[in-house]
Amino acid sequence: MDVDFKKDEELEKLLRDLKDVKQSDYEFHDNIKPVYSTGKGLTRETVEEISAIKKEPDWMRRLRLKALEVFQSKPVPTWGPDLSGIDWENTSYYNRPDERRTNDWNDVPDQIKETFQKLGIPEIEQKYLAGSVAQYDSEGVYHNLRKVWEDKGVVFMDLDSAIQNYPDLVKDYYCKAVPVSDNKFAALNGAVWSGGSFLYVPKGVQIDMPLQTYFRMNGEATGQFEHTIVVADEGSKVHYIEGCTAPRYDKDSLHSAIVEIYVKKNAKARYTSVQNWSKSVYNMPTKRAWVDENAQMEWVGGSLGSKVTMLYPSSYLRGPHASASNLNIALAGAGTFKDTGAKALHFAPYTSSRIVAKSISIEDGKAIYRGLLRVNKGATHAKSKVQCDALLINDTSSSLTFPHDEIYEPSATFSHEASVGKIGTEELTYLRSRGLSEDEASSMIVLGFLDDVMKEIPMEFAVEMNRLVKLEMSRYGAVG
Amino acid sequence: MSKLEISDLSARVEDKQLLNGVSLTVNGGEIHALMGPNGAGKSTLGYVLMGHPNYQVTGGSVKLDGVELVGKYPEERARAGLFLAFQNPVAVQGVKLSTFLRTAYNQVHPNEKMTIQEFYDKMKLHMKKVGLDESFISRSVNDGFSGGERKRFEILQMVILRPKIVILDEIDSGLDVDALKMVAEEIKEYYNQEVGFLIITHYQRILKDIEPQFVHILIDGKIAMEGDNSISLKIEEEGYDWIRGV
Secondary structure, three states: OHHHHHHHHHHHHHHHHHHOOOOHHHHOOOOOOOEEEEEOOOOHHHHHHHHHHHHOOHHHHHHHHHHHHHHOOOOOOOOOOOOOOOOOOOOOOOEOOOOOOOOOOHOHHHHHHHHHHHHHHHHHHHOOOOEEEEEEEEEEEEEEEEEHHHOOOOEEEEHHHHHOOHHHHHHHHHHOOOOOOHHHHHHHHHHHOOOEEEEEOOOOOOOOOOEEEEEEEOOEEEEEOOOOEEOOOOOEEEEEEEEEOOOOOOOOOEEEEEHHHHHHOOEOOOOEEEEEOOOEEEOOEEEEEOOOOOOEEEEEEEEOOOEEEOOOOEEEEEOOOEEEEEEEEEOOOOEEEEEEEEEEEEEOOOOOEEEEEEHHHEOOEEEEEEEEEEOOOOOOOOOOEEEEEEEEEOOOOEEEEEEEEEEEOOEEEEEEEEEEEOOOOOHHHHOOOOOOOHHHHHHHHHHHHHHHOOOOOOOOHHHHHHHHHHHHHHHHHHOO | OOEEEEEEEEEEEEEEEEEEEEEEEEEEEEEEEEEEEOOHHHHHHHHHHHHHOOEEEEEEEEOOOOOOOOOOOOHHHHHHEEEOOOOOOOOOOOOOOHHHHHHHHHHHHHOOOOOHHHHHHHHHHHHHHHHHHHHHHOOOOOOOOOOOHHHHHHHHHHHHHOOOEEEEEEOOOOOOOOHHHHHHHHHHHOOOOOEEEEEEOOOOHHHHHHOOEEEEEOOEEEEEEEEEOOOHHHHHHOOOHHHHHH
16 A cells, blocks of 8 residues: 555656646757758769768668668558658758767757757666657667676667677668568658667666657658667566657657667567657557567657657567567547557467557547458467457547458467547536536546556656546647 | 525426425424425425426525525526435446545535545544445545445535535435444434435335424425424325325
């Protein structure tokens, strides 16, 4: 009981600290001119230019050009949300904010430092993190790793730095789990990627504090194309977190990332992301994990902002007893479209997967669950459980579920559960009759709906998510 | 001393008229029983007083300490000091009992600064008194509670939130004899603090433990008879038919 009470106390304190922060505190934009930009549009020259600025090895340059060809040959997908608003011609694909890259916040240019301070990043790093990377537009501007982990051989820096410092290590993993041919947006990333993190945890090293990368997109009509690689070597343990925000503009921006996670034998990796892009961002990342024998992969995602998000973190269960879990919260606010879900592919015996997807639609917000479950022949005794719950706040809100199952192994067992609910008058009235305002009551019901996922994420991120949900709810006022 | 004044109150749900001019005054320190056959509008009166959005007031007024409540939101009524113990409290999935109660407390008593430790201590003390195990603190509101546990939790909320006027809607249903005793004790202890009670009940059972000074009989959305507790005893023996015949 004492533990329980302490948790409440800490929660209240965190909420108090965060109380005065408003959505506008994320949506501010800095008056920073990039020191270098490739300008608008994407051609072979743009790609050559990015590679040259970065003084990359030739293998990377060739991979970029190959990816560009794939990108140009693939049509824009039309099976999901409307993507016709992406202005390919007028997007600038590479913007470098500053020449420097540092491991000391004091050396980060003042205005950029202020931005990250406003977002609370240095403070969070100090309190909760084993290491952190901060990316501003196209480039990482800061990275730091506590010495204790550095001494144990952990590598944590932006991917560009890693290519310079550990080219062979990077080459072993780069675009192995997510080949650029995977989809149009992965190909785009392959061509123009910049920034992202590289995290390598050596055999047997278990990091108890999370490591975080924070992405900030500042420019209007720009693209952010980071590529992140996390390698949890045999028997290791790691928790990696990503947070992202952007100012709101009239012209849309594009975020198209690749995240590759390699969980080796007996290792355990957790990837948490809280995305709060502004409502002028198309968010189209490709995220995938390779999970080896007896390894565990956990995806935890909060997709709160953006105009359109298409995201289906995938787990390839490659070795016996590999397991994956996927907890996802999607909040579809007014005028936004969340097409999210998860994929679990079982290639080996005794593999297991669990997917819990919760969506909340507000006003005309649209939330879709799209999932794939595949069990190959020979993946004997594979197990999978999928649960999708949707909560509709208004009469105009909508939600759809598209599960797709391909089961080729007769000994596999799997289950699907889906529910759709509305915030009920009875629940609202009950809470209000005790003195809670309509806003408080409805956000309490929403958070209650999310509770089984919230319980599994670190408290400071649960609080952050909690606050964002409340913000979003109060912005629309009345429910029903 | 608080005062709840209900004057000529009429209300309906959709097209159905359920209350037809109810007048009733509850002062602090008084216990009133509202009795009546099924479908007489007893629970409706509770909901209307609390401001349930499904019920439309078509006439009359409800004043708490001189302030008109009709047209006010449920939360405004709660903050003014009105409390309704629901007949069938709903479950709210994932909302922790302690979080809910503390949020409510802070709303109803914004000027009282109670630390979370003090709040927990107080909660635990009263949980013991109403017979709810401490472990309920981290359960979701009414989720998976038995009928009796829900009723105990309603009373817990009442003593924590400290309203001036309390409406208890069929508080004894779902409670066995021992549980009813505990709950009645807690209610009586709370009553001693000059609180006004309106006890809505179909049966006389609870009125043995908590004796009302005033009994009102509601039939077809109207007060058909008023008097002292002797009416409730007669109803116990003869039912409601004799009143209809009056």
